[in-house]
Amino acid sequence: MPIPKYDEMMLPLLQLLADGKEHHQRDLAARLGDHFRMTDEERNLMLPSTQSTYLRNRQGWAGFHLRKAGLAELSGQATLRITPSGSELLKNPPPKIERQFLMEFEPFKQFMLEQKSRAASAVKTRNRKTTDAILPDDEPAGDDESPPEERIDAAFTELRETLVTDLRTKLASVDPFRFEQVVLDLLVKMGYGGSRKEAAAVTQKTGDGGIDGVINEDRLGLDVIYVQAKRWKGNVGREEIQNFVGALAGKKAGKGVFITTSAFNANASAYADGLHQKVILIDGRRLAELMIEHSIGVAEQHAYSVKKIDSDYFEEG
Numbered sequence: 001m002p003i004p005k006y007d008e009m010m011l012p013l014l015q016l017l018a019d020g021k022e023h024h025q026r027d028l029a030a031r032l033g034d035h036f037r038m039t040d041e042e043r044n045l046m047l048p049s050t051q052s053t054y055l056r057n058r059q060g061w062a063g064f065h066l067r068k069a070g071l072a073e074l075s076g077q078a079t080l081r082i083t084p085s086g087s088e089l090l091k092n093p094p095p096k097i098e099r100q101f102l103m104e105f106e107p108f109k110q111f112m113l114e115q116k117s118r119a120a121s122a123v124k125t126r127n128r129k130t131t132d133a134i135l136p137d138d139e140p141a142g143d144d145e146s147p148p149e150e151r152i153d154a155a156f157t158e159l160r161e162t163l164v165t166d167l168r169t170k171l172a173s174v175d176p177f178r179f180e181q182v183v184l185d186l187l188v189k190m191g192y193g194g195s196r197k198e199a200a201a202v203t204q205k206t207g208d209g210g211i212d213g214v215i216n217e218d219r220l221g222l223d224v225i226y227v228q229a230k231r232w233k234g235n236v237g238r239e240e241i242q243n244f245v246g247a248l249a250g251k252k253a254g255k256g257v258f259i260t261t262s263a264f265n266a267n268a269s270a271y272a273d274g275l276h277q278k279v280i281l282i283d284g285r286r287l288a289e290l291m292i293e294h295s296i297g298v299a300e301q302h303a304y305s306v307k308k309i310d311s312d313y314f315e316e317g
Helices: 006-016 025-035 040-044 054-068 084-090 106-125 148-173 176-189 196-202 238-250 266-273 284-293 311-315
Strands: 072-076 079-082 213-216 224-230 255-260 278-282
Touching (some): 006 084, 054 106, 224 238, 255 284
Antiparallel strands (some): 072 079
16 A cells, blocks of 8 residues: 555544653654554655655654644654643544644644745745745645655656756767767776776777777776677667677676667566676666766756754753
């Protein structure tokens, strides 16, 4: 089943607090996992850009909304407790607690109005008109809205996918010799070949049996890796990999990297997987991802730092 959204967790979370005792947030997340019969895989699924799980993050935001409505409160370091208002609500609980329902509680309504005011001020500062995308006039954002971290992750993923597509388009049209230099820069940045000068000394067109070049696996040159990098238009098939392996055999080599701007057919990948030599296939998508990871051909445009409370700091004597 899909991991429950934070608004789906609010009522079960409040019910877990019904005994009036203090409960640690970590324990509450585990009990919510039990409530929703989540698998270990679902419980441990991590947000891409944080050190938190989806379960823990959504449980935290469920608790945050309950607190803003005055239904729960922080009673200590990372501990949550129900309030008299929360206990009163559970005497006749609704089928579900969602953001629109919480608007009936004055503390939450005031909080949302303050948020809306801040958002409008920020937009005005940037000389942009306020739109319904921030907060509609008559209600808060939709009940199915994801927590901020997940919205940031989704936006980051979208931007990254666009960059991958743009990189692949650029690589497909770049000069063949320049493409080989891009591959060389990437391999050096990944730690192969030592310095670029050292790598360039051993990575060059040889014209022998389809091998474009060789690069040291380490700075001492204890082993070398044979590289073929091609701006391929169509998908690479088994025959091309067989030719590459034959060239490796002619050099009595055991390691090779075949790089293409396109993709590999299933039979090519299956053939490479069954070889006794170590042959790595890098398609256009993986090549673009590695370039982004190692900052080859890309530049940072914006950087955002997301911070949270350091509980340890406030506990120091």
